[in-house]
Every structure is written in C-alpha cells, then in structure tokens.
Amino acid sequence: MINRFWLQRMIHWSLYLCLALLVACSPGDTNRLSSSLHSLYSEEQPALSGNGHDLAFVSNRNGNQQLLLYNFPQAKFIPLPGLNRPHNIVENPSLSYTGRYITYLTSDYGRPVIAMYDRATKQSQILTPIYTSWLRNPRISPDGRYVVFETAKSGQWDIEVLDRGPEIELDLPNGVSVDSSAP
C-alpha cells in the first residue's frame, strides 16, 4: 500500500519535472517584430521581389541575425515560420517574382549551402546538398527556376547556374503564358 502511494507521488513529481523542462526549452518570443522597416540595428543585403512588393533583408534587431520579409502594400512583416533557426545564420536573401521562393546562404554542419524557402509549403530545402566547392551570393530568377551563385571551384570566383527543373511551379505574374523552352 505504501509502495503504491510512493509510486504515485513519483509520477506527480516527474510530471512537474517534465513540465519545467519543456518550459525551459521552449524558445522565447521570437516572433516579436517591430512593425517598422527601420530599426536601431543594422539591416543589410536587401532583396526585392520581382513585382517590387516585398523586401527581404538580414537584420540584427531581435538579438540574433534573422532573415526578415517586409510587404509594402500591407506595410507589415510577413512571418516566415521555420526559416530562421536558432544557432544558425542565414545570409544573402533573394526573392522570386511574388516573393514565394526565398533563396539564401546558410550552413549545413559548417559547410556553406544554398537553401530555398517556399512560402506556399512553409518549408526550406537545401538546393546544393552535394556541391563540393565553396560558394556564395545566390540569387534566384524571378520565375523561381534558376539560381545563380558564385563558386570557387576554378580557384577564383566564377558564376554557376542551378536549374531547378521544368517540373517546378513557376512564380509568374498573373496573365503570363508559360513558355516551356529553356534557355
């Protein structure tokens, strides 16, 4: 009988402990954004969407370096869930025509990689998982199919173009006919 009570008390305590751990691990209020485009911190590397409605940039305003997306017609920041991760830095943002695709430079176990965030699926994917040279400054084409970047594979900076393929959903202005011929 005593044993059973002891066990129940143990379960209570472990519950409290779990709860405390969970609370301690949950990140603080990371979505806290001032609504103004300007802040007292450095804002760098601007990138405009093809239609000029969105501006992506890198900012230090919330205590760590983040990629932010500002929409001019709505005059507010657009949340990008899952893009900015703790203990990682994103740089060199660029946007497709309506800002659906966001490419940026980040690191995967210390190796520079180009990643792309799709605002429709709210997910990032690494576009250069097996690229073996140093790279930097990725820029996505307005339709979202191509990504140009600098590569160090020849011993000096050269230009490389990545083709995401004919199967992707292109980010085009309304009323544009789709031409499948690739350059």
Place this chain on the structure above:
Amino acid sequence: MKCFIYLIMLILTSLLSSCASYPRLISLPFDPGGQSLNSPAAELTPQISGRYIAFSSDRRGTQDIYLFDLETKNLIDLPGLNSLDAIATYPSVDADGRHIVFAASRQGRTAIYIYDRETRQSRSLTAALLAEVRNPTISADGSRIAFESNAGGHWDILVYNQNGELLNR
C-alpha cells in the same frame, strides 16, 4: 524468381535516378579571352532576371559590369556604362534587360547608378545623399530599387523608385 526481383530493383533504381536529375547545374561557356560569361578573372555577384545575368568582373584590368544573355549565350554590349576611373560592383538587371542598377566608386565617393540601355546613359540616384551606399538591387519589373545606406550610423535599407524618390521614409 531471383532474376525477377533483380529486374524490379533495376527498374526502380533507374526510375529513381531519373527523377533525381534536378536540380542540376547548367553548363556555362568559358572563354579565356573574356568574351563570355566565365573567364580566368573573377566573376562576382551574379544576378539573374529573365534571360539576363548581370555580374561584375575584373577581366580587363578594371572591375566592370557585364550582361550575359542566357538565350544567345553572348555578352551584351553596354556602351557608356563602364569607365576606367570607377570600380563598379553589385549589378542588378530588370527582367526586360533595359535597366541595370549598380554601385560605382569614383574619386573616393560611392553612388548608386541606374543605367538605361536605350539611352545608353547612367544616372546617379544618390547624388543628394550624404552617406556611404552599397548593395543595390532592382526589382524584376523595374519599379523599385533598394540599397543600404549608413546615414543613421548603422546600415539601413532605403527603397527608391526610378525617379530617385525615397519610398520608405
């Protein structure tokens, strides 16, 4: 039976590998004489818009702006853009290839310029701005130009239209 399983595995592997061919790298022209996209010199900060890639390169001894056409695989002549006494960086082209925005440093002062391929002239957007400027970019429709300025003691982003009017004060 074993043969049959091997056959299925072979078909599956070939199917999977054909699906995984994208994203892939495009083979790009290389010219030792500097008449194409890549050269033995440095090619920096490429930007793609429509069929055009704008980039800067020091292949002729000064760092200049170049425009490459992905459809014809040729460089496009930019008369009046590059000069011997300026270092030009961070080019950005709009989707119809008419306007190129870039930063150029001349006589110790950096300014953001917009070059019009029809009039063949460059115009400074930041003549009235008493600050260091860098990293310009133009939207694909040509409506907005954004760049960094340090007038406030840190880097801020300013957004202009083509007439040089500030849109985000």
